[in-house]
Amino acid sequence: MKGPELLSKYTDTLKSRMGACIPGQRTVFRGHDLHAELMEMDWIELYVFGVTGRRFTADQVRLLHAIWVCTSYPDARIWNNRVAALAGSSRSTATLGISAALAVSEATIYGRGIDIRAIEFITSARTALENGAELGDCVKKELKRYRSIAGYGRPLASNDERIAPIMNLAHSLGLDIGPHVALAFAVNDYLLAGRWRLCMNYGALSAAICADLGFSTREYYLFGFPAFLAGIPPCCIESLENPEGTLFPLSCSHILYEGPPKRRW
Amino acid sequence: MDTVKQTEQIRTRIWLEEPEQDNPFATKVAYCHGYDVYGEMLGNARWVEMLFLLFRGEAPTSTQAELLETLAVALANPGPRDPSVHAAMCGGVGGSTAASCLMAALAVGAGQLSGGREVFLAMNVWYRCGSDLTAWQREFEGPPDAAPSIWPPSEHPPGFDPHGVSTASTVKQTLIQLAGICNGNNLAWLEENFAHLESAANCPLAMSGVAAAAFVDSGFTPEQGEMLYLLLRLPGAAAHALEQWQYGHKRFPFFTIELENDPAREMP
Numbered sequence: 001m002k003g004p005e006l007l008s009k010y011t012d013t014l015k016s017r018m019g020a021c022i023p024g025q026r027t028v029f030r031g032h033d034l035h036a037e038l039m040e041m042d043w044i045e046l047y048v049f050g051v052t053g054r055r056f057t058a059d060q061v062r063l064l065h066a067i068w069v070c071t072s073y074p075d076a077r078i079w080n081n082r083v084a085a086l087a088g089s090s091r092s093t094a095t096l097g098i099s100a101a102l103a104v105s106e107a108t109i110y111g112r113g114i115d116i117r118a119i120e121f122i123t124s125a126r127t128a129l130e131n132g133a134e135l136g137d138c139v140k141k142e143l144k145r146y147r148s149i150a151g152y153g154r155p156l157a158s159n160d161e162r163i164a165p166i167m168n169l170a171h172s173l174g175l176d177i178g179p180h181v182a183l184a185f186a187v188n189d190y191l192l193a194g195r196w197r198l199c200m201n202y203g204a205l206s207a208a209i210c211a212d213l214g215f216s217t218r219e220y221y222l223f224g225f226p227a228f229l230a231g232i233p234p235c236c237i238e239s240l241e242n243p244e245g246t247l248f249p250l251s252c253s254h255i256l257y258e259g260p261p262k263r264r265w
Numbered sequence: 266m267d268t269v270k271q272t273e274q275i276r277t278r279i280w281l282e283e284p285e286q287d288n289p290f291a292t293k294v295a296y297c298h299g300y301d302v303y304g305e306m307l308g309n310a311r312w313v314e315m316l317f318l319l320f321r322g323e324a325p326t327s328t329q330a331e332l333l334e335t336l337a338v339a340l341a342n343p344g345p346r347d348p349s350v351h352a353a354m355c356g357g358v359g360g361s362t363a364a365s366c367l368m369a370a371l372a373v374g375a376g377q378l379s380g381g382r383e384v385f386l387a388m389n390v391w392y393r394c395g396s397d398l399t400a401w402q403r404e405f406e407g408p409p410d411a412a413p414s415i416w417p418p419s420e421h422p423p424g425f426d427p428h429g430v431s432t433a434s435t436v437k438q439t440l441i442q443l444a445g446i447c448n449g450n451n452l453a454w455l456e457e458n459f460a461h462l463e464s465a466a467n468c469p470l471a472m473s474g475v476a477a478a479a480f481v482d483s484g485f486t487p488e489q490g491e492m493l494y495l496l497l498r499l500p501g502a503a504a505h506a507l508e509q510w511q512y513g514h515k516r517f518p519f520f521t522i523e524l525e526n527d528p529a530r531e532m533p
């Protein structure tokens with residue numbers, strides 16, 4: 001079936017296994033009564049249940065919390081945060097600024113774009129190793145394809161302060177021994193031993209932990225969506241508290257023009 | 266220790282501003298790619314000439330401006346059935362902010378089905394295949410790009426309508442009009458050959474495919490074409506969003522949902 005016949009089949013009514021609100025009565029969330037069955041759920045547990053349809057243990061949820069907590073940076077210089085801060089400074093609404101900041105977090109060199117590549121690399125490398133491939137070949141293949149390895153190296157720094165606290169917690173919970181986490185560190189060792197100056201960053205570790213928890217690539221991508229969220233509102237709040245228009249104001253001399261000379265229209 | 270406050274700078278090849286004498290933050294003169302915007306362009310330049318200049322760095326020829334203006338009219342309102350306009354109306358009907366309505370239209374209209382990403386992908390095909398019909402056929406026969414991406418995997422040849430039966434009249438009218446503006450280019454070749462391409466793609470040409478050809482003929486990169494396509498489809502989204510607020514939510518469809526796993530129904 002295709003074309004108008006296919007479209008006609010879908011008009012006006014949505015058949016769903018994800019959920020529905022029956023106003024005044026109840027809400028179904030992935031086959032469960034939200035208010036009767038899921039009310040005791042931690043919010044992140046509910047969020048991850050919404051993404052995966054699976055339940056996670058209390059320790060696993062605690063580690064997922066930590067993955068988000070340790071990357072919540074209320075620094076308005078950071079590009080995505082700066083969007084929300086500029087919204088505040090420009091006296092836009094916080095919701096618009098924060099929404100745009102999260103959308104901007106789907107970037108090529110950080111955030112969601114890296115998340116996808118990082119979990120794809122670590123899971124496909126593991127599969128390749130199980131099938132007899134060499135670690136070095138996996139690394140070189142990825143470097144040849146992308147000239148980088150998602151989760152290794154960092155735009156603004158060479159090391160990553162988030163790795164130790166996450167690993168400390170993961171260790172205390174017994175969740176640091178998964179094969180993807182081990183592989184992430186093996187890749188790090190390989191890169192450090194070679195000529196590449198690429199240290200493992202938060203992106204590789206977070207992807208490896210979630211791969212060990214059974215996340216698919218798409219699930220991990222969606223899990224990461226709010227990862228930076230907690231750090232963003234403070235940036236917006238502070239710029240709202242300051243005089244309007246005072247977040248990184250740019251004078252004409254802040255612009256370095258490198259274009260063609262003046263000419264007549 | 267260096268106590269001098271270092272001035273950070275934004276580099277640009279597009280825009281030069283000279284300050285007023287009494288305020289380095291106020292603009293006295295602004296130049297776009299060298300042209301005095303408020304002193305010379307204002308009153309003399311058309312909106313599409315400014316658009317072209319911003320992206321390409323040169324003023325368009327009269328043919329290039331006419332092509333972009335005609336395309337802009339064709340794209341201005343995808344209509345309320347279009348998912349991007351539908352999304353904007355979802356904002357408008359509830360009294361959401363103006364920006365959120367446009368953000369909704371952009372988010373939905375960014376995708377690989379009739380959206381900005383489809384234009385990006387289609388333009389890449391144009392730059393790979395040009396007017397080589399065999400290359401187009403090979404392109405459609407090959408597997409889609411499987412590289413990990415934030416974008417979902419492609420489900421149809423970009424620039425073609427997977428749900429279409431035959432080429433929509435509006436698409437044909439747009440193609441004919443655009444191809445008539447400048448001869449000897451991709452649009453003209455598309456006008457002559459779109460039936461062959463549709464046969465290879467196994468679905469009819471879409472408006473996004475015509476837009477992609479027009480952007481390629483205008484010399485835009487796929488990235489620029491994607492941006493312009495997003496931008497040029499916003500006017501209709503804005504107008505329809507405002508209109509739905511006037512109509513009110515009671516006159517806006519809420520649709521029906523059928524739960525396939527309702528726990529209340531599954532209980533014995």
